[in-house]
Amino acid sequence: MTADPTSPLHAWTDGLAALAPVLAVAERPFRSQLTVRVSDPEAIAAAGSALGVPFPSTPCTFTTGSGPFGDVEVLWLGPGEFLVVAGPGLQIAIEEVVRDALGTARGSVVDTSAQRTTVVLEGPLVRDVLAHGCSVDLHPSSAPAGTCVQTLLARTGIVLQVTGEDAFTVLVRSSFAGYLAAWICDACVEYLAAEVTAPGTVGA
Amino acid sequence: MSSSAQPPGAHLPEHPDFLWDDTEPKASYDVVVVGGGGHGLATAYYLAKVHGITNVAVLEKGWLAGGNMARNTTIIRSNYLWDESSGIYEHSLKLWEGLEDDLGYPVLFDQRGVLNLAHSLQDVRDGVRRVNANRLNGIDAEWLDPAGVEEICPIVNTSPDVRHPVLGATYQPRAGIAKHDHVAWGYARAAHAMGVDLVQDCEVTGLETAGGRISAVRTSRGRILAGKVALCAAGHSSVLAKMAGLRLPLASHPLQALVSELLEPVHPTVVMSNAVHVYVSQAHKGELVMGAGIDSYNGYGQRGSFHVIEQQMSAALELFPVFARAHLLRTWAGIVDVSPDASPIVGLTPVAGLYLNCGWGTGGFKATPGVGHCFAHTVANDEPHPFNAPFTLERFTTGALVDEHGAAAVAH
């Protein structure tokens, strides 16, 4: 017998979907995620070529690429600390490959796939909604696509990726996912209502 | 127009017509007290009154009692966990109970009781532990269940459905608040009347020793010879001790507080909650007085960071939903000298004639009479009073700490 997996936000699927058209919000569960700690440039390069995606060399950015594990993202989490993210079910294989690539270099590879879950947010209001709880400047001039910051959203830590013009991805610790979902839904209340009431009744 | 009945608290007793004269510093004093806060003024008062030492100057770098004395939330209680603490705080509380008569000044000591709320099972254990210890130390203390809390303070949200429900509380009925300025001015006036010089705008900039013994202080108003020097500089203690080559186990942090505008009486007691981080009372005139969390960093700026105030507000509304539309009127900060075990340092130093009273951190207002009394004894006799004897600097070497945050987890 094989047990079915349950994602941290499975109970929120409908609640998040109901935020459309203000925001398109959905959980992307079960992705493969590996925390990689390595500083040696050669090892970093080797890991990058093994995955088909160069590791980000600029702080607070992420890279994307494609290779043996399909589309893979590598997020800069800190100096010498990265999160490798790929589709579901690949974590064991990727762990092995990255470990091999690191060889004898100082470092570590840890499967943290279920440590965080992923929420994708899209829509023209996404910056406004996030600005209610995120103190990082998300203006495209200072946070262009490709930006990846670890920061706070209201009272939980998040990893925030700017993936497109009005598209963001939030990674949140699994135990805080319910809080995050409740916070996003609450933040959208006014915007949802503004869809039905006349605009301009309230200030900016 | 609403009723013309006078709101309670509108008529506070008048201050007297005379407080003290500004004094030019003399060339020499038997005792120089550095710092004109509550502790310095009380020390001078008891030196004169109890020990007959009146050739005393209190040197204050700014205006008298303008440091933490002007900034604290005025909570007075003695229900500390450890015997050493109960000793000195209960000594102080007893002095509070007679202070108005003693000083001949309306200090508005109001024994309206203090509640310390418990929000987790461990809070409950810690609270019960402290109540039991207090009782055996002869200190009034009660353990209340949520219904008991509601009876004492009906506006506390005791519903079990809140994020951090109230599971109970310790209650000290004899605890309460006083009016900080009145206390300081009462001590100042009485000390002045006995011949103590109160010297304002006089910053101590150096401490001189001769043969291992303190001999003089250098100040912004000149050099002053001193037989003994008693440091009562609260947040600035490290800076002063350094002038005598002493390093102290202290960190000076901003601690903020705030008040609302005047409100009709809603809050009959004092409520403190460590988990939700709120401590609040409604002062005599009607303003809600609330302490905020301590800022994490060292700071001498008498200002803190605003997110601490915002957190304070969200915590306050969890406990007191009725405060929603009260308005924040003013925020401010003091500089508190925090010691590693959250207990004070009071006693002798390696420099003869130099005495130390510091480390009261976030909670020394309540100790004002007690420590003034004991510190005066220490200075006069060159020997600690039994109540301050445990609070030596040496305890950090021997390990005999009086750890008040680990066990009781309540400051102020």
Place this chain on the structure above:
Amino acid sequence: MQLIPCPWCGPREEAEFHYGGQAHVAYPEDPSALTDEEWARYLFFRDNPSGPFAERWSHSAGCRRWFNAVRDTRTHDLLAVYRVGEPMPEVTP
């Protein structure tokens, strides 16, 4: 709320950081060789100046890295930020 320049992530709000007190206080080479007084000094006694202060911060809600800063404790102005292991830079408050 101070804006603290993380050496890696750039300026971020103070709420993302954890304060670590005085910098450059090394763990003793051999604690057992210390007297009780010396050990107590390491354990509990710190500089607490009014003025420039070399101190530690960790970007705990960000890149989780410790770094050092010189901050004027009177104004809270950050005068310099530098990495662990680097010497304290000269500052003019």
Place this chain on the structure above:
Amino acid sequence: MTFRTPTGGSIDRNTLLRFTFDGRAYTGHPGDTLASALLAHGVHEIGRSVKLGRPRGVVAAGSEDPTSLVQVETPFSEPMLLATTVELYDGLEARGLSGQGRLSTEPDPARYDAKHEHCDVLVVGAGPAGLVAALTAARSGARVVLADEQNRAGGALLGVDEYLDDRPSAEWVADVVAELKSTPGVLVLERTTAFGMYQDGFVLALQKRTDHLGFAAPATAARQRVWRIRTRRTVLATGAHERPVVFAGNDRPGIMLASSARTFLHRYGVLPGSRAVVFTTNDSAYCAAIDLAESGVDIALVVDARPEAPARLAAECAARGVEVRAGHVVTGTGGAGRVTGAHVAPLGGAPGYPDSVVCDTVLVSGGWNPVVGLFSQARGRLRYDAGLGAFVPGEELPSVAVAGAATGELDLTACARQGRNAGAAAAAAAGFPSGGQVALPVSDSRCTARSGLVLWRVPGDEATSFVDLQRDATVSDVLRATGTGLRSLEHIKRYTTIGTAHDQGKTSGMIAAGIVAEALGVELAEQRPTTFRPPFTPVSFAALAGRDRGELHDPVRVTALHPWHVARGALFEDVGQWKRPRYYPEDGEDLHAAVLRECKATRQSVGMMDGSTLGKIDVQGADAGEFLDMLYTNVMSTLKVGRIRYGVMCGLDGMVMDDGTVIRVAEQRYVVTTTTGNAAKVLDWMEEWLQTEWPHLDVHCTSVTEHWATIPLVGPRSRDVLAAVAPGLDVSNEAFEFMTWRDTAVAGVPARVCRISFSGELAYEINVTAWHGIAVWEALMAAGEEYGITPYGTETMHVLRAEKGYPIIGQETDATVTPQDLGMAWAVSKKKADFIGKRSFARAENNRPDRKQLVGLLPVDPSVLLPEGSQVVETDRVPQPPVRMLGHVTSSYPSAALGRTFALALVRSGRERIGETVYVPVEDSLVPVTVTESVLYDKEGARRDG
């Protein structure tokens, strides 16, 4: 009678709004404030003063007003608002206050929120200076925020009928605002008060978003919003407040600042009264006199304190039949409620002379106070400007500029020029070169205040000469204060309470300083004004709490198994931010019954709990063993791969900080567990040591707490249950020993199973990814059904471990307890050269024979349950306090396994006392208890292997 002018004002006369004040019905118009609407009906008495109960009216037209305090009752009750800042809406009900507001006992239904905003240039104040500053910066391409507390831009221009460049000033304002609003990257915030200026360009502003909508406010919209603005440069264009002059009887309703009366006229179409005396020390009040005269107010007299009236303005007055009396002052007023007359006498003239002038209005101008509160909050030094009679910005700040009347400049074009310069400089400093000059407007105004006389008060009855009208503080209070010996303004503020009210002394602070300086014979230039502190104007608590309330107040952390616990009816315990099942009551069971059942089932058959909240840290690297040897008191480097060891962690002070198991996964890899509450702390602790002390160590730590769901499966039948769900695992005692782990599949899911026990029973800890937690838990429940498998909560876990004498960090420890105190000297290495905490064990205090030690306590009466937290004493009678206490009860439970109650306690020299009787005061009695070892159940450890 109406005091509404037939035309004029920016109100919508076609729409009628109904409201009540003190129970009486009135009407007003959109665009009105509560104050203007009341004045339009001739209602001047708003409330009574806090101390003396004297009637109080409206003194100013804006947020600086000290007196018009009201309680707004609809749609929701709010205390202590100023009638001058409450925008009128239909259905408004309000009442006047006597100095104290009342909090509603109903929960506030409104929403509040906060928003972060980043900009290059923040301009505070949308008067001419601010508008030009903002436009200049905006044209450069900078990101600009312009905030003004009023509901529309214009500042002082809103209250005058000036023409700028030959067209009404409103048109000029509208053009600037339109250009700003259409410029990308510009945010114009109306009804937004900058209330706090902090470090590094952090400015907090409160926006009132729906208050003016009254009942029409959408419930879904945040009523008020705190803007957390982070700006690179700030331009403060906050204008100036008119300053009164103090005289006897100056508190009567109908006595108002001259410019405010002008504002009521031009902005709201409201006249302050029928017959007015204007009392001034400078030119600006002449415009009020002229404008009001032209609007039909009988200006009985213009009283100018200066020896000579300005010729041109005096002539204009004369042309309108208005008498000007120079060198005169108002020395007193009459009236029971509202003012009915003013006494006028020469300044410094002979007593007994006053001339009484009948009037219902007295308009006062004593000059202007630049609004410097925010500048001062930003740590800007202030300087006394003797010509102005006010404190002005006294230095330049690196990133904050001041422009306009806030600097003391009162000429419109000059204010605008300052705004333009400040806006351009701010944009340039933020990296945006000039983007086109903004033309400076020129006004046709006839009156400027510069050539004024500085006059704080008119000699007269000091007891009715009010300095702080809200606090009822008078000149005699100030003089009493100076008479006591007090010198500092800070002391006098506290003695008199001047400046501590709702208005924070906006109109009274300067005057108090002036009167004090006169009384003490000192120069104001040498006085420091009292400290300006946030907020600039009061802000509701709820606005600051924002959305961090209720379920968003503090995140609730839940495990993957949480939904199952909820469905099963568990009652929860808060442990840090986590919700943990405390017990699972069945059919009306109370805590004790449920726990006895859960304990019994577990010890006799099999139980299961959710242990997912335990902290888990993956520690990898060549030096991982060496590193853990430094952090734990015992040795971890010798642990064999495949095995598990219990460890204790101390702080540098040698006190127990945390404990947990350490498993060695591979040669260079460990996974350590921490207590639920300390997971983050321990990881931080590890990182701190690694990064700051031992960067040479090849070790990396990664939290995997939430990656795993952790399920302790406990009890004699746990092996059978495990065998059923893990067919690939040899569960025999020989193949799978105590303190070892195996990777296997449980219920078809990859799992790591650890054979550890926190209960003394045969037990396994099953770890699977959190995604599979529920499925595996349910599979275990199914497999255990035949054994009556019982889910249990933290309470049962506590009992089971206590029966075995295992301490809980935070319950048996309180930061004053060493491993030795806990009886864990065995877990403290004697061999290691050093580890954290070791040195502290050698201190004198750590070697006292009378330290408190963990022991068991058995009440002599086995049915007595000691309350946790009880103290322990030596004697069977309680002596007079202070009583010597031996220690306290840390844990206490009824035990199904022991068939009696028992407790754990920290007791002085406890281990020496084993076998002795000591006493526990409970309520008014003393309970005798026997001191025992801490391990009370299965001392031989026979049950561990099943």
